[in-house]
Amino acid sequence: MIRDNPFRVAFVPAHFSRPLPSGYKEQIGGTPIEIWFGSLPQLLAELKLLAADLRIPLINGDLTDETAAAINGWLPLYEGDSTELSEDERTAWLAMYEGARLASEHKVALTFAG
Numbered sequence: 001m002i003r004d005n006p007f008r009v010a011f012v013p014a015h016f017s018r019p020l021p022s023g024y025k026e027q028i029g030g031t032p033i034e035i036w037f038g039s040l041p042q043l044l045a046e047l048k049l050l051a052a053d054l055r056i057p058l059i060n061g062d063l064t065d066e067t068a069a070a071i072n073g074w075l076p077l078y079e080g081d082s083t084e085l086s087e088d089e090r091t092a093w094l095a096m097y098e099g100a101r102l103a104s105e106h107k108v109a110l111t112f113a114g
Contacts (some may be wrong), residue, residue: 001038002112008033011040011110013103040110044100047093054085054093063101068094 001009001019007028016039025032051058057067057077070077071094074086096112103110 001036005033005036007114008035009038009112010035011038011043011100011103013040013107013109015039015041017042040100040104043110044097044104047097047100050093051097054090055081056090056093063094063097068098 005028008026010022019036019038022035022037025034027033048058048061051063055077056063056071067077069075071086071090074083074091076083099110099112
């Protein structure tokens with residue numbers, strides 16, 4: 001969803017496998033673009049899978065406060081970590097993960113707007 005519409009996406013605290021059309025369109029760059037809804041639990045699950053690609057260690061599937069602080073500070077996450085993924089990829093992942101985690105915890109929708 002984010003790849004297809006990086007300007008606005010919404011995730012709701014409900015389980016479903018595929019994004020759903022909202023029927024609502026916004027003018028983005030002069031073109032009407034439909035806003036889709038995704039599943040917040042699905043987003044969180046996909047972010048946890050993506051953590052492995054970014055070499056972000058999770059403990060029992062969760063991010064520790066220490067690892068989050070290290071990502072935020074662009075610090076190595078483990079011995080030999082080059083931190084090359086810290087400035088862009090890991091910090092973007094952290095913002096999305098924390099947003100998804102908090103929205104899920106509080107059972108509210110999460111919207112990203114670019």
